[in-house]
Amino acid sequence: MRSRFEYILPRSLKEVLDFLGDRGSQTSIIAGGTDLMIAARNGGVASRYVVDVSRLEEMRVIAVTEGALSIGAAVTFTEIVNSPQIAQWAPILAQAAGCVGSVQIRNVGTLGGNVANASPAADSVPPMLVHRARVQIQSASSERSEPLEEVIIGPYRTTLKPGEVITRFILEPLGHEYRWNFQRIARRRALSAARMNAAVIGRLDSRGMVDELRLSVGSITPEPSRMTGAEEHLKGKIPDPLLIQEAAEKVSLEMVRRSGVRVSTEYKRPAVEGLVVKALTELFIKQSCNA
């Protein structure tokens, strides 16, 4: 049976925080509702109150200030796709946002919801990790800022406590000197969750050697993270197909080390290697259309 709850539509972040201060332990936050309403359909929402943050101006701002790209938690994927600031400073996030769900889902689904729901297949997470995203979290009595990889601690598990709400994300803006590439494997281009996805940004120095590389692969480890072994393997070197293949093998070894050998490993090992090879090759060797 469908979950029943009271629906609260506050007019300011302060109202949200006051409400959470009183009744945070009995409250779920809703933004687009594309995850919460699926859970509610089968009685999966136990909270007495659902607080809607989707209209709060404080949580809907996209701004670039002094080396920081700030994106409100209630910004929708469609808004991310259409944002000139994000196109300029985090185009990989715009590309990934355009892969989420469907037009209908992107029109309401939010960045904050994607992170709070913490699906391993969340398309926004690898791009945010390569932008060293920090998560701004508020409650009635406190405010904290944490690196994204320390907020998502497992499939559908975060460090968010009752009474806390994600208000915005702070990304490191990356200008045109960075190359970027986003890859995704799914059953169907639209309407289907990613089997795995990969975000990579990199930069070559004047001699053609990798001087910056950040790689994150989604859905292959219990908690999202950067693939530092593969990054280090390429840094300071001129990328070539052999080095890229070796880096991809480091990623699949890391996957097995952290997730164990599963029924799906036989598929996932070559799939993730292919995904990483494709991402790094398009990044450094075959200049793709988005470079």
Added chain:
Amino acid sequence: MDGKYHDINSRLLRIFFTLNGKTLEIEVKPWETTLEVLREQLGLKGTKEGCGIGECGACTILVDGLAVDSCLMPAPKLDGRNVETVEGLRQGEALHPLQEAFLSKGAVQCGYCTPGMLMSAKALLDRNPNPERNELVDALSGNLCRCTGYVQILEAAEEAAETLGKIKQPS
């Protein structure tokens, strides 16, 4: 909004919105979906439930001009919004050019996905009257059809775009 959402002891929520051009004030249960309110409370059965979990687009409606899955939208979210459903497409006895084109191109077989397809197509054409084929494909990619194979649907949307262009710029 006058603080009505803060009366947490009240089971029903009063919401005020525009539906197919008419303003409406109704009471909804806070946990109900927009789809349920449209079909059961307001009797607008044009909007269909397919999967119920946002994966098929049969329940697509427009909210402030954007295509959304009404099965995933809590009814309280409608407050203050402009809502369009398939029932709002025709003008009097005349079908909307999209509806005409869906008929003439054979874009309807079982018909279950049709209202959602029409609304997704309308969302695009309202914003972009001359879409490329790939823009149409993208706009309709959140709507599944298990009968037509999509080709006739895309052709119908293109025909409607042409018709709408002629209506808007008589030359």
